[in-house]
Amino acid sequence: MAQHNHTSQPVKKVHANHHSMKPHIVSFILSLMLTALAFAAVIYLPEQKGFVYPYIVFLGIVQALVQLYVWMHLKDKGHLFPVMGIFTGVIIVFTCIVMALYWV
Numbered sequence: 001m002a003q004h005n006h007t008s009q010p011v012k013k014v015h016a017n018h019h020s021m022k023p024h025i026v027s028f029i030l031s032l033m034l035t036a037l038a039f040a041a042v043i044y045l046p047e048q049k050g051f052v053y054p055y056i057v058f059l060g061i062v063q064a065l066v067q068l069y070v071w072m073h074l075k076d077k078g079h080l081f082p083v084m085g086i087f088t089g090v091i092i093v094f095t096c097i098v099m100a101l102y103w104v
Contacts, residue, residue, distance in 0.1 A: 023070050024070060024071075027066055027067070027069075027070040027071065030063075030066055031063055031066060031067070034059050034062060034063045034066075035063070037059055038055075038056045038059045038060070041055050041056060042056070068086065
């Protein structure tokens with residue numbers, strides 16, 4: 001019989017760490033800060049509507065992009081079609097808003 005040289009070392013299973021918590025925590029804190037900035041603008045600058053409205057819209061767009069990037073995993077490979085769909089939707093909505101503004 002042939003001799004088999006087996007060692008008694010345990011087999012280690014390697015688990016890939018696909019997702020780290022750090023981007024999610026940073027995104028959550030950033031979302032809270034953006035919300036607080038919008039709230040502060042409404043509370044402390046109520047008479048400056050020409051500044052507050054565009055500022056809140058800008059903060060909302062930034063927050064939506066952060067949410068899409070982190071929570072919808074659009075930064076990962078293989079998400080080209082969802083990105084294209086979102087981009088197409090944004091173009092259509094923007095076009096409709098511009099058309100509605102100039103319609104009247």
